[in-house]
Amino acid sequence: MILRKPAPDAVASAESGFDPRTEPWGEASGWEQRAPLKWRLSLVTGVVVAIVVTITTLATYAAVSAMLTANVDRMLGRDVTSLLETTMKLESNEQITQVIDSYKAYHPDTRVAFSPPNWAFVYGDSIPVGGEFSFSGAGSSTSVRTVGGERIVAKRHDNGSLVVVARDLTDINALITTLGTVLVVITALGILAAILAGMWVSKSGLRPITRLQKAADYVTQTGDLRPILVVGSDEMAQLTISFNEMLVALQESRKRQSQFVADAGHELKTPLTSMRTNIELLMMLNRPGTTANISDQDRKDLEDDVLAQMTELSTLIGDLVDLAREDAAEKQTETVELHEVLETSLERARRRRPDVDFKIRISPWIMEGDQFALGRATLNLMDNAAKWSPPQGTVRVSMRQISDYEMRLRVDDSGPGIPVEDREKVFERFYRSAEARSMPGSGLGLAIVKQVIERHEGTITVRESADGGTRMEVIVPGHPGDGEVYEDAGVDAGETASERKEEFAKRWFNQR
Template sequence: MINSLHFSARSAALSFVAVSLVVLALFATPLWYTWRETIEEGRVRILQADARRLVNVFNRQGVAALTSAIEVQVGTQAAGAEDLVLFADASLARLAGNLPAWPREVPAGSGKYTLSIDVDGQPTRVVLLHKTLPGGYHLLVANDVAKYRKLENLFLYGLICATGIVLLLGVAGGLLVRRTLLAKVGDINQAAAAIMQGNFSHRLPAYGGENELNTLVETENRMLDQIEQLIGGVRNVSNAIAHDLRTPLAELRSRLEELALTRPAPAQTFDEIDGAIADVDRVIDIFNALLRLAEIDSGARHSGFVEVDVASVASEVAEFYQPLAELHGRTLSFASSGPLVLAGDPLLIAQAIANLVDNALKYAQRNGKITVATGRAPDGGILIAVSDDGPGISDEEKPKVLERFYRSDASRGTPGAGLGLSLVAAVAKLQGGTLTLSDNHPGLTATLAFQPT
């Protein structure tokens, strides 16, 4: 892992340098093109102005005046000047200028040309204008391409220096990026090593400011919070399972052991067998509840989602528990504002409502009242509320009773394993809803809230 991280950091540094050079090239290329075009345009403009001036002398004053003007012009040029002028007759014989003869390389037609000609025995690349004058005379005005080479070289030297500076800054910046990245990755590696050694409370170091790495660290820390919570939950569940299974299994063993030792009368034996069956049923109920919770947590029940009218499901649950409520001397009523349809698992929704009604029956007062109601929330959500008039739950315990196997002091004497409300909460979470516990004054109101389809 470290080697790959080093490679990634090195690649980031090299990429930084490469991008810097590409940016410089993208900037310099149009600049160089513009420079060359400007120089070339200026060179041609100067040649055209010089040629126009000489042609005007010829048109106004004739051959002799032009010959004299050219001789004066070339005579006043400094030694080594790059400006070339040549005036020739119809047979291309030299009349005036600083070239000894008409260059053979110049085409016969008038125009602008860039080519190499012989100047003082040396091939020289020039830009020239060839003008054909009345009477068959020829005028050649040329300029050595090397005239502006010093300026071009200065531009190139400046560009090379800029490339060197960008390269140095790019290398320095890339190394800084690499060093910073490796430092932060090293911190993350140390934190990850501590977590791998079992210290689940350790967290990745957070960095100030809003950046991608800090966002990644925050996401990883939230994931670690969830992992720590899940592992803690597994530990608590394991302890709770061991505690809750120990009692019925101990009772079962005690009954069977007493039967084996005392060998009582058949009637008493069958009574003890019935008690043993009840203990086995308690154990089976615990495992069934755990299996349902595991199935819900895995999301496997999503495949059973269909369009469900939760008002109809709640009505059926209330109708099912009506005889049991009357048997215990309690009143169970149902109220609904009409059909409430959402995408969900009808069996899980029915089981969740049934668990809430079952809890209400356990804790409602003698001759008390239990209400099952469905309706719409102000935001359009679907609400299912089960209320009773029992002792209720304190605010401190409301979050705890949703944990698996948690049982408050008030519920110690009632049957159950402490999985009913946690299963309801799991069903709500599976379907994107929530379970909320609130006071009913007196009693408790458990509300399932779902978002409609």
């Protein structure tokens, strides 16, 4: 057979993403895992507010202290400049003493000392002079420092005159201490208020989560999948809507499961009942001493009937297993050569119906998917077409590329066809038309086909073939493979001119 060339090696790739079933949302310590969420929110709020308030308090304390100290320095600097200019103009000791006494009378918390130019004698109080002098303009330099709780400002002129002023900082320090105490109290009250506000906010904000948790617990305990009342339009309302959608999907899944079990039980019951009756009849005929007797032909027909019923039961069980496998989690995909899968299915279908002629047109096509499932689906399509085709009838299987990334698979039979009103029903589980009830089958074959095709992001539709039979048309994604097209004569005889025009137009639009 052609088209047996091995396809080039393909590298399988999978997009990595977050899986909430196996990956945690974030790392958490033991305390975080044990503490309630509202307490954690309150604590986080309190810590954040405490940090902000503490930083603000320290900045305020430092700024106010610096401002008060700068104000003292500015006042002392103005005083020392005025005293230096005044005393430099005096000519007698009495005048100097009078100016100093007058200044101290208005500034009782301030000490002052004056040394005339080139004099070793100092008028006024005994104040230590030191620190680093810096040029302050007009031929003078100034020194500012704090010694023993006093702020000392000294100003020296280039002619040797020196004035020193010292102010007691007790009141200023007491004011700064009082300010610090007030700020600490405000900080503590702010943190406490932040914790209380955080508790209130967390309690109010988590109320919808609590309601959702109670609803989930109710569903878990009772199994009642009734929707939850949606309040508002915020994120929690959207979460509630998503939860309700999950409940609806779960309810639908439960209904489908119950219906599947009921249908499967009903379908299994029919062959089991008939087979039990025939087996009991055979046992009665083979019982020693029985007087009942039937002909050899009747016995052979009865045995053949039992074997046929066992085959039907085995087929039904196999279909149920295949359907359950499709309902399970998706398998890891692999690169599949669809043309080879079709060849394998075609060989099996020909062995089952040697009295039916199969016409094929196979093109190389590569896709990602489950090779076993695709083989089961294509075999079901061919078996279904062969079952409805009369002896010496024709089943046409054709593959044709319709775009750069899509391929169309058609399976046409020579049977009576499917009425338009029943074409969607044939894909339902256990559905069998009135004409099909007299023929073998479980009613699951096409349901399995549809499920496999849709899992591979394809579509399947039912149409009418050119000779009045049924056409199953499947479109799957992928890309062309290497190799030549193999075609039997007459496989596309049923393709009308209008269909060819429609296909050409579709490919032309896709190229644009």
